[in-house]
Amino acid sequence: MALLEVEDIHSYYGNIHALRGVSLTVEEGEVVTLIGSNGAGKTTTLRSINGILPPREGRIVFRGEEIQGVPAHGMVGKGIAQSPEGRKVFHRMTVLENLEMGAYHRNDRAEIRQDMDRVFDLFPRLQERVKQEAGTMSGGEQQMLAIGRALMSRPKLLLLDEPSMGLAPVLVERIFQIIEEINKQGTTILLVEQNANVALEIATRGYVLETGAVVNAAPAEKLREDPKVREAYLGEI
């Protein structure tokens, strides 16, 4: 059974029909990516999965349990954490406090400490800045913090929304290396990315979204070779 099964979900912003029957699956251990242009419904899909924008129709099954009615603050307890679009770190809290918030629903202090050390291993920069207010850090550092904060909940499934946004190419490469590393350490990843090139490089499989629906689903290497995908999303003519 797949770790996450999204079955034909329909989501709305007010009267705007944003998702028109999206279905996808994520197997344990995979990196699955959603690619598509602006407004295709990538972020909306993540918001529907994590309860911020519950779908009006359809089912979301995570580890064999239907979760489409669980409130957003209950998702982290189910094992789903997110590094949201635009990072959304708590600007006026320190790096340490941000990481503590990531572990908010947990009470196992010793293991929280271990997980924090693991985050610091992945992102040594965060350890250097542990007492610094998050809002005073660079975009790249805030992205690291957003991912580290999500990892603090020890998630089964990590939702990553546009981790490359606004970062210099060198930094994008570095972040994606770390994302691969996180996946190797056993966290399944659902990745939304504008930069389809880097996303398809680390992904196992990909879904292409257009106007709120899946139009193509294939292993990542197939998508990389697909002429339509190359033309539309990989910037090749």
Next chain:
Amino acid sequence: MATTQEAKTGGSTLEGLRASSWSSRIAVAIIAALTVLLLVQAVREPGQFTSQLLIGLTNGAIIALIALGYTLVYGIIELINFAHGDNFMIGSFVGVTVLSGTFLGLGFFAPIDASSGAALKVFGVLFALVVAMVVCGLVNVGIERVAYKPLRNSPRLAVLITAIGMSFILQNVGLAWKDASQIPFPSLVSNANILAGVTDEVTFRWKDLFVLAVTVPLLVALSYFIRSTKQGKAMRAVAQDKEAAAMMGINVNRTISVAFLLGGILAGASGVMFGLFNGTTVFDVGLRQGLFAFTAAVLGGIGNLTGAVVGGILIGIIGSMTDQYIGVRWTDIVIFTVLILVLVFRPRGLLGDRSAVQGGGGE
């Protein structure tokens, strides 16, 4: 605004003055002139001046506790909870009821008043404080649930109007409960001057000390809660980004309730102290005190906890100085002039808005 800030942070005073606008120069000049006038008084009659300063401090502490309720709620949901001052009034009513020993026509114990023994007085005051804090905390949470939460996604004006409606409702509850006349508080805290044996110049009464002795621990506890506890940190997280906070597993609605609970608790304590301190309360006392406290919160920077305390004490002192040197009739005029001046010249308040609830205590 940019120029005034430059003036504050810029290198030399002269440079700052040149960069500042005419309006802010006039404001600075007025403040300087008033300060000089006060200093003249301070030199001529230091005893009287110090006494007034202490009275201001005590009144300010009572105002600060209410101001914290405005600022806590504003910091987290950006709503001016206009019913807050009336919740303070409810607090004073609960206090006087507890001390009377009679509720709903049932006598639970003999009234605790000036003739009671010292131990009973202390117990009575503490008991009245605790009951009022609990009741006001719960009333505040209830108001939020009933009147504000259903409007969470409505335009802000709608919630503001509901808040004013809640204010009228509470006032009329007070009116129905205790009628329109002044309600005397038993004098349980001594009016005597602590410094009587030391100096005749300066007055600092036991009841001034009482107010400070209740306020300071409450402020320390609140500061610790917001800064260091898990729930306090969650509150700051919610204030900064509700969606991200929910993603962390923080129950946003419950956290908002906690903010209202804390504000209510402080208003309850303030209400009882106000009654004991002034010896009387009345159903519409919340309007004036509430507006003072709102002014204090804006003066300090609404949303900023340290700002609310600083603003409260400043308003208290401005009030007591006006009472003494200009005339009691002018006090309200002066205080609300301060409100308008702050809104015009420094809308973010002295310490800047939001930083403390959202950012942790404000060092």
